[in-house]
Amino acid sequence: MISDTSPTEQLNITAMRETLQQHKKRMSLNLKACAGCSLCAESCFLFELNDHDPRYMPSYKVLNSLGTLYRKRGRVTREQLRDMANLVWRNCVLCGRCYCPFGIDIPAMIALTRQILREQNITGVYPHSLGEPEEEETN
């Protein structure tokens, strides 16, 4: 489900850091404000559709993608970025309906993660528009 056009290519850490730096203040504030209450969970229809799997929770997706990128200051592997791509593309359709009691702008953070991943030539596709992931792989 992940498109990595240059899997052997070295990551452009500088570009990643630049993008992170550009949005640092707002994003780090958003990440800091997350109290981990998990009240955002039910606002995601994919969480509801996937038997309340925590990996579909908006906060989980953000903390394990952009959160990791900020915490590690871009020092991540290509494999980790591919996992993040799964989180922000396969587990999220960016419908913008997620709700945070503290008003954290979750879609903006997912969108930024996608931007960072695209800059590294990693993109994902929505499985929902293509059928089940398993079907897609066997075809």
Place this chain on the structure above:
Amino acid sequence: MYDQIVMAAYTFARGPMLWAAALILCVGVIYRIRELYLLTVRKEKRSLPATVSATTPTLTPEERTLDRLARIQQSAFAVHPVMFFVSILFHACLFAAPLLALGHSLEIYRAWGITPPSLPEPLIDILTTIVLVCGLFFLIRRLVLPRVQAISGMADYVLLACVMTPFLTGFCAYHQWFDYTTVITLHLLAGNVLLITLPFTKIGHMVFFFFVRLCISSEFGPARGSRDWKA
């Protein structure tokens, strides 16, 4: 020797550390508000084409009732009623107990000669007990629920301990459990640590919550909001 160390810690926590903590808290909160303010801009007034009505469509009383019901049904109150009530109770008591504690009022009177309002001690004891029980609820929730577990790290537990310790030690001091001087010193130290960490950690949602909910325009916010995030 032990008594001397405790007394030195007590004097330090009641004097310079308290001043430093209060200063850090004030500067930290102002810094956070300024940071939030700079990250936002005054919302632009958007003009709609003449063919589009700029006002909300007029709803019949029945539609209005249905609209309200739908909003309630989607709110945290309906989705997580227990968490909703525990959170409100916890936060209300979290502020009321320390701000209206008789012991704290007496300390302020001794220092500055002014008497802030206070509640009877048994009532403060009840409020403190509520905070402790709610804190235990949050801890169990974090340990047991897979969805909360999935987004919990060591920092979450440390911060919960930071919040609960002043209340636990205050409760023990009021009931004269353990060595009073040690417990009250721990109470002072824990309270100061909480004040210092407040603006710089997740507990800072105290500032973020009000700013975002009241100033930023949002579909879910209670107020329309006059500001928007910078692009």
